[in-house]
Amino acid sequence: MSEAAAIEPIGKRERTKVANRQAILAAARRVFAQMGYDAASVRDIIRGTELASGTFYNYFRSKEEVFEAIADDAAHRFKPLLRAARERARSFEDYLRSAFHAYFAFISEENKIDGRPIDERRPHVRSDTPEMMAVYEEVRQGLEDAIARGLAPRIDADYLACACIGIAQEVGAAMLRRAPANVGAAADFAVGLILKGLDGAPRRG
Amino acid sequence: MSEAAAIEPIGKRERTKVANRQAILAAARRVFAQMGYDAASVRDIIRGTELASGTFYNYFRSKEEVFEAIADDAAHRFKPLLRAARERARSFEDYLRSAFHAYFAFISEENKIDGRPIDERRPHVRSDTPEMMAVYEEVRQGLEDAIARGLAPRIDADYLACACIGIAQEVGAAMLRRAPANVGAAADFAVGLILKGLDGAPRRG
DNA sequence: CACAAAAATGACGGATCGTCAATTTTCATG
DNA sequence: CATGAAAATTGACGATCCGTCATTTTTGTG
Numbered sequence: 001m002s003e004a005a006a007i008e009p010i011g012k013r014e015r016t017k018v019a020n021r022q023a024i025l026a027a028a029r030r031v032f033a034q035m036g037y038d039a040a041s042v043r044d045i046i047r048g049t050e051l052a053s054g055t056f057y058n059y060f061r062s063k064e065e066v067f068e069a070i071a072d073d074a075a076h077r078f079k080p081l082l083r084a085a086r087e088r089a090r091s092f093e094d095y096l097r098s099a100f101h102a103y104f105a106f107i108s109e110e111n112k113i114d115g116r117p118i119d120e121r122r123p124h125v126r127s128d129t130p131e132m133m134a135v136y137e138e139v140r141q142g143l144e145d146a147i148a149r150g151l152a153p154r155i156d157a158d159y160l161a162c163a164c165i166g167i168a169q170e171v172g173a174a175m176l177r178r179a180p181a182n183v184g185a186a187a188d189f190a191v192g193l194i195l196k197g198l199d200g201a202p203r204r205g
Numbered sequence: 206m207s208e209a210a211a212i213e214p215i216g217k218r219e220r221t222k223v224a225n226r227q228a229i230l231a232a233a234r235r236v237f238a239q240m241g242y243d244a245a246s247v248r249d250i251i252r253g254t255e256l257a258s259g260t261f262y263n264y265f266r267s268k269e270e271v272f273e274a275i276a277d278d279a280a281h282r283f284k285p286l287l288r289a290a291r292e293r294a295r296s297f298e299d300y301l302r303s304a305f306h307a308y309f310a311f312i313s314e315e316n317k318i319d320g321r322p323i324d325e326r327r328p329h330v331r332s333d334t335p336e337m338m339a340v341y342e343e344v345r346q347g348l349e350d351a352i353a354r355g356l357a358p359r360i361d362a363d364y365l366a367c368a369c370i371g372i373a374q375e376v377g378a379a380m381l382r383r384a385p386a387n388v389g390a391a392a393d394f395a396v397g398l399i400l401k402g403l404d405g406a407p408r409r410g
Numbered sequence: 411c412a413c414a415a416a417a418a419t420g421a422c423g424g425a426t427c428g429t430c431a432a433t434t435t436t437c438a439t440g
Numbered sequence: 441c442a443t444g445a446a447a448a449t450t451g452a453c454g455a456t457c458c459g460t461c462a463t464t465t466t467t468g469t470g
Contacts, residue, residue, distance in 0.1 A: 011467075011468070012466090012467065012468090013416070013417080013466085013467055013468075016417085016466095016467095017417085020417095020418095036330070037328070037329060037330050038267075038268075038269050038328060038330070041456085041457060041458090042457075042458075042459090043456080043457060043458085051418075051419090052418060052419045052420060053419085053420070053421095053457095053458090053459095054418070054419060054420065054421095054459085054460080054461085055417080055418055055419070056459095057458095057459065057460080058417070058418075061459095062243075062458095062459095063243075064243050064329075067329055128324065152403050153403055153404055153406070153408065154408055154409055155394075155403065155406040155407065155408060155409055156394060156406070156407070156409045158379060159376050159379060159391070159394045159406075160398070160403075160406065162372075162375035162376045162378070162379040163371075163372045163375060163376055163394075163395070163398055165371075165375050166368075166370075166371030166372045166373070166374050166375030166376065167367075167368045167371045167372060168371070169371050169375075170367035170368060170370050170371030170374075171364050171367045171368055171371065173367070174363060174364060174367040186364070189360075189361060189364045189368075190368070193365070193368055193399070193402065194398070194402055194403065195402045195403060196401065196402040196403075196404075197398065197399055197400045197401040197402035197405055198357050198358055198360065198365075198399065198400060198401075199358055199401075200402050201358070201360040201361070201364075201365065202360065202361070203358065203359055203360060204359055204360055204361045204362075216436075216437075217435090217436065217437090218435085218436055218437075218447070218448080221435095221436095221448085222448085225448095225449095246425085246426060246427090247426075247427075247428090248425080248426060248427085256449080256450090257449065257450045257451060258426095258427095258428095258450085258451070259428085259429080259430085259449070259450060259451065259452095260448080260449055260450070261428095262428065262429080263448070263449080266428095267428095
């Protein structure tokens with residue numbers, strides 16, 4: 001066993017710290033999905049772990065902070081996908097399509113993990129965590145960059161970023177309601193609408 | 206005082222019932238705005254009225270139900286504005302502009318009551334109340350009607366309605382962040398984007 | 411091994427929750 | 441106007457939750 005520990009040189013102190021934090025977050029995901037965010041209590045969450053009630057407050061100040069950590073984590077995992085879409089894009093249209101496709105695939109996968117056919121447990125969250133603001137900033141930067149390169153007209157990048165995010169959220173939610181979710185079709189719709197408006201959106205059939 | 210009561214022929218029983226309900230809703234608005242939705246308790250709400258704690262549960266089952274009633278009421282008041290925009294519209298572009306203008310003016314007016322930022326006044330999970338679903342249906346009908354009349358291409362009306370709602374929500378929120386809120390500019394942006402895409406959105410100046 | 415720092419524990423006072431039997435208010439009827 | 445039933449209000453109650461904190465246990469170091 002002497003060589004195994006060398007791979008992870010961190011001490012047990014830090015190891016259990018991240019393990020406990022992850023245990024709380026995992027329990028919170030289960031509890032929120034099962035009984036709903038509002039009905040869930042800090043005690044419900046901590047009961048889903050092996051920890052004592054007081055220990056919870058060593059990691060989070062409240063149930064809301066746990067929720068924000070979950071949302072922040074999702075944004076943190078999504079951000080590199082968005083960044084990659086920007087860097088690999090060979091055109092503005094390509095960027096838009098990749099970005100929307102990535103988002104729709106992401107929420108499609110995230111809701112699959114929740115497993116439960118519970119309809120309304122999706123984190124349509126308006127609480128602005130640092131990573132969520134970073135995602136917004138990434139979107140805005142991507143759009144402003146395209147404007148600066150002359151790939152898009154000089155319009156209000158802030159409003160445009162908000163519009164893109166709003167479309168992504170609402171069309172994404174509608175896509176999930178349709179079974180099975182068609183990620184490509186949803187992305188085509190969003191990109192077509194943004195690029196050319198009504199005439200750019202795919203005809204239905 | 207004999208002629209004043211004749212205007213409202215309903216009995217006192219029903220009168221106090223609606224009065225108490227309104228008192229609870231009014232207190233809830235104040236409490237949510239002042240201390241935030243998450244921190245607020247049923248006791249906080251009922252303390253804002255002249256009623257006893259048990260009376261609350263004669264009107265609502267929980268804090269969440271109070272919020273849904275507030276949201277439902279807002280949707281109920283907004284719906285006729287949307288309907289009017291559709292009926293008075295002389296063109297599809299006119300309809301869109303009136304609808305967005307109405308929404309932006311509505312939320313601008315609604316958020317004039319001061320207190321905590323808007324995000325903290327509502328729960329993290331979105332709830333679809335009957336009146337909110339009715340508003341969505343009104344939007345979808347308006348768009349589908351325009352498509353049927355040949356005023357808009359035959360695209361997915363469901364996705365389009367979701368896109369419009371998403372744009373309205375996010376651009377509306379961004380508009381409120383800018384002080385003072387410019388309702389007309391926000392509406393112009395949304396309409397331009399939807400009708401003609403990026404090229405249709407107003408250039409920034 | 412000893413000792414200090416860090417973390418976990420669970421009990422505690424205070425507050426909230428939803429219920430419910432008792433009380434008050436409303437209203438129809440004689 | 442009196443009266444009794446139905447409806448609504450009240451506040452206390454046991455159960456639970458909240459956040460704290462003194463105590464205990466665990467971890468890292470010399």
